[in-house]
Amino acid sequence: MRTLIKLLALLLALALAAGGWAWWWTTQPLPLTAERVEITVPQGASTRTAALKAVEGGVRTQPDLLGWYFRLAGRDQTIKPGDYAVTQGMTPADLLSKMVRGDRIALAVTLVEGWTFKQFREALAKAEHLRHETQAMAPADIMKALGKPGVAAEGRFFPDTYHYFKNASDLDVLRQSMQLMEKRLQAAWDARAPGLPLKSADEALILASIVEKETGQAGDRTHVAGVFVNRLRIGMRLQTDPTVIYGLGDAFDGNLRRSHLQADTPWNTYTRAGLPPTPIAMPGKASLLAAVQPAQTKALYFVARGDGSSHFSESLGEHNRAVNKYQRGGQ
Template sequence: MSLKSIARWGRTLILLLVVAALTLLATGWWWVQQPLTTTNEVVEVSIEAGQTPREVAREWVQAGVQTSPWLLYQWFRWSGQSKQIRAGSYELRTGSTPQDLLRMLVRGDESLATVKLIEGWTFKRFRQELAAADGLKQTIQTLSDDAVMMELGMPGVPAEGRFFPDTYSYAKGSTDIAVLRRALRAMDRQLNAAWAARGAEVPLKSPQDALILASIVEKETGHEADRGLIAGVFSNRLRIGMPLQTDPSVIYGLGEKFDGNLRKVDLQTDTPFNTYTRRGLPPTPIAMPGKAALMAAVQPNPTKALYFVAKGDGTSAFSATLSEHNRAVNQYQRKRP
């Protein structure tokens, strides 16, 4: 074969290779923009720190993305972004493309779940909700409340009342202690802000006192508009040394013994939380107060009332004297004129 023929064949081969490369490139670009087929509407994968791009591709295929793990890995590799894939918990929805998948992994657009912690819940109830939360890694199930507080860097501080009730978003795979840490910091911020805004005549000595009173106000409030007046009643009682006589505190002190029916003997049985037998605030909060209860505790409505009774419709009747209160009790509780 002549040199001229060899050169011609060489040019043809190069042309064929270029065409093949361009075809392959075009096919690859087409593929990364096509929706991936998945076994479920949502495919979930948790990527741990240190996993290789090849392992990440395999995880997605095993979870339900119906493609070749080798092909997916090649896309990660040839994109030039494979080393930018972030650890985390992710959700891929039907209709997503390989390009969408890689963009999500590189941005770290993790799938988020939420857990809602309600005003008036006890810490025990908080823990139950965290234990049932979707995708939340459980780390405190075997720990006592005191041990949990130690883990949070607050040894010796009672857990009750120390966590702010709110809706918390978290990446699936996060730990329960991480959510609690956020709730703890949120309560610190809310409590400090409330304490800084306290009224001059408030009969409270410390932020902890405000937290305790706020928890009582939270449990006693059936109607939002009554919250400030209820706080005013308790502030008046604290100011003159009158027992708070609040049933929710007695119930809290009974713990597991409470069967849903508060009896006269319960009010007469002394415990640290029995505000009928002991004056002043109970030793700890009795629930988790929200922002409105915190502010009511430090900025109670001015009132001469020392008593209140539930009217049966969520609101309360307030009285300045015992005789007025007894009439209200007869009217609203005993249904007597």
């Protein structure tokens, strides 16, 4: 009887020791083959498979031990598939928590204010680990895939940095950007000043894209918008070079000539009155707000000073003198 009691006591002591060691192990940093390793957990992976993938990815431990812990500690939770980063100092508990949360490796692509849709697509094409489902699609087909058939793609995507997971579709990034532009545009339109010569939020977007391309210094943005609003009010042509350049497309070689200003296209605001038919770039939040909250000014003209800022004039005579001073080197 005493022998049995001693045996049971020994077994209990061993169990407690094993349990204590197991608890201790879950709180210790996992040894790695590098400072940072990446593991990929496939869809539908079991806890054992997740443990095996961790070891294959560079976590130096026994897969059976890690799998046992995942199964025991995560029995009421689901490990989400995806790519995960494991860094020095992470414990088995940290790794399990990360995979249960779905805290996967995120990549990023940046859309810059003033870029055209073509430039954004070029950035997407270079983005790493992104499925390029739209690569062979025309802009009209992309907009149809995004649920906006018949809407021009230009200007419909908000410039920002977008995060995505490995093997995400470029359509997902485009959808994020489009939805954010819709939100920002609606917010700007709702905050518009009274009496604007703009019939819709779409017209505000077109004007904002012109303001974006015409502004060299942030402090001038609302004044640039004020000039264009003044021109729209009196029926004066906008006569803005960026719209002409946009209408030229790939034919523009970087040198805007007088013949270009005279060549009629739907975007030539020298030959056509009013706003062009579509935006010419993707405006940021500041340009959206400037278009609907322009400066109260009497200026009808502006010219670049050469330092990023603009000189604004109320009369053609004053404007011509400013052009002579800042563009032709006159006094």
